[in-house]
Amino acid sequence: MFENIKVSKYLSYLFLIIVSAIWVIPVLYGITTSFRSQTEVVSSGFRLLPVNWIVDNYVAILENTSTAPILQWIWNSIFIATTHTLLVVIVIAITGYGYTRMNFKGRDVLFFTLLAISFFPNVVNIIPSYMIIDILGWVNTPWAMIVPGVAGMANIFLVRQFMKGIPKELDESARVDGASDFRIFISIIVPLIKPILIVCGLFSFVGSWNDFLWPVIVYTDVQKMPVTAGLLLLQDVYGNYRMIGQLMGSAILAIIPTLLLFFFAQKYFVQAIKLNAGLKG
Template sequence: MTSFRSQTEIVSAGFRMLPVDWILENYIAILNNTSTAPIMRWLWNSLFIATTHTFLVVIVVSVTAYGYSRMKFKHRDTLFFILMGISMFPGVVNLIPSYKIIESFGWVNSPLAMIIPGLAGMGNIFLVRQFMKGIPKEFDESARIDGASDFVIYSRIIVPMIKPVLIVAALFSFTGSWNDFLWPVIVYSDVEKMPITAGLLLLQDIYGNYRMIGQLMGSAFLAIIPTMLLFLFAQKYFVQSMNLNSGVKG
């Protein structure tokens, strides 16, 4: 609501839920500032990074979960729980070594710095693995009798059944990538290449004074619109993912 108020109303009026006079000047000023605060460029950067990251996460997570739930190999469960235990360490512990790795690859100020790390998140793998374990093994056995390989079973039988949980994993990945703040602040210094979260920090210096509060609030509101719409249209899949047999018909 603050982003639709005039600066005079923001600093002088008392608390009001709705603006007295609805204005769009704050958004016009935001969109016209393409030099020091190119917010549309930042939004595009975040959209590209989050979408690419999410697409790759769905592939990596589904393949990994298939291996840990449907295939048999030595020390499978032991390895899985070791990786789960390692994932319990706070992410901040890995910031310095992660940055050194990114720097050695030449990915600083590159979208790859946010797209590649975190593709094999154990939280998503655990979620998808548990969903797969609820699918009867008879599907696999019937397919093998007909000569299907592991890839055919995975791509044509398992993936269609686990669509709801993959959508949930994709939703978690997209919002996590879009809202990530600390990591992009560390790996980006080029204003043109920043995602929206790193850009919002820069905006606090540009708009963060008593004369531009409306523009700062407008920028923050633009940043939350994509994830807000995503949750609005994908919320039904959260309910489906809670049922481990939701992908099984009959």
Template sequence: MDRTKSFVITKWASYILLSITALIWLLPAVYAFTTSFKTQSDVMQTGFRLLPASWVMDNYARVLSNSSSAPIVRWFLNSVLISTTHTILMVIVVSLAAFGYARLDFKYRDTMFFTVLAISMFPAVVNIIPNYMIVHRLGWVNTPLAVIVPGIAAVGNVFLVRQFMTGLPKSYDESARMDGASDFTIYLKIIVPLIKPVLIVTSIFSFTGSWNDFLWPTIVLNDVRQLTITAGMLLLQDIYGNYMMMGQLMASAFLAMIPTSLLFLFAQKYFIESLNLNTGLKG
């Protein structure tokens, strides 16, 4: 009886803690959403007021109609193109690298992997100058390639996919080789379908990381029309950052949040599936 009571108390305590955490995370997003529908007079009122006195669409109309100083629609499309392409390339590179480290036998395999893993522990900021010099030498500055290519071989994602692959029986590979399958055929026809959940999770991480990246795009993209939406927010802060235009700034911020929020909403089940290393073995 005491154990049951203790379990119930722990369960309710967990619910309360998670609810408070969710509220802390949601309140700024809700405030940004409601502020984007406020008039200038509502924004200028003193004190905290969550809901607007009257809901208006003027802020969104002004933001979306600006095609010169702050072309947010162009930035949005740039972000979609860059994040999608970056994610597709990441899945290909990461899955191939993880397959090599997890399923192939070659000399110094583990040494190479853990060396790369150790190097990746250095802060990303130390690579900014070398990365910029490489991008500049390749002539990619102010082009989507400058944002798409760097980071597609994310070591963290390689580690995650490799760990997932090591949970799959090697008997699959051996049976396929006895039937004459090559390593690439085993990777494409057998391994990739089995690791679909973890590839989806890494895709989500890659897409959101690319979409939300702020520092690197502001360094390599100087043309206003080539900016991503997150890098463009810095420019929007200069244009709409005064108190009179806070509604337009919040409307822009909320538009930038929509894709990643929807992505997590519809793909959250894959996070749970990826936690089971044997999820690909379901019959």
């Protein structure tokens, strides 16, 4: 029996190592390719480590501030993702409170109707969303990415489910002491729902940062693009096997902010996965 357990354990480890290698090796190859010369990229074939390590690709990337301003794109994405995340946290906290703590006619019907509509594919909304953005004059502005998706029903659903687990006796006790709905929300509810707000905030930031299709549609000004739309543009600037090292270097620079976010908020990501699993289960 114990031998079977050990075999299963070793097979599990082997499987995890293989899966990790499948994911890690291409990333490592991309990183090392950014330190290769174009001649080596074309002539050496697959080699995990460069023969000669160079930083010329990164120098060229940082010096190109006209056709491929990578640092400006990264800053644009940081501003957009951070602002979007802050608005998401505020909106879903207030909305979740309204759907769980406030009684009004048609509350549950409205919630489940909006939840059902949210299951439609996002591509269905692209044309009407763009028309709205164009009417508001938000094309080529950060608001084109900040505002859409702020009231995402998936996040509201998570907050609502989490908030339903908070005893309403806390609200009633606070009201007996003369607290208003606003005071109850700020002083009691918000501190208690902090874990789920962190979950939604982290995934909202990563989702906004990685969004690709929408920014490609609403941005045409090179200087105002977020990094995902900029990377698509780089395929014309550095692609077609002309400057593969610079293309890979740009991609590596683009993922640094999210890697830093993961390292500094790693425990919250783990809590987010556990919390998501608990709420769905």
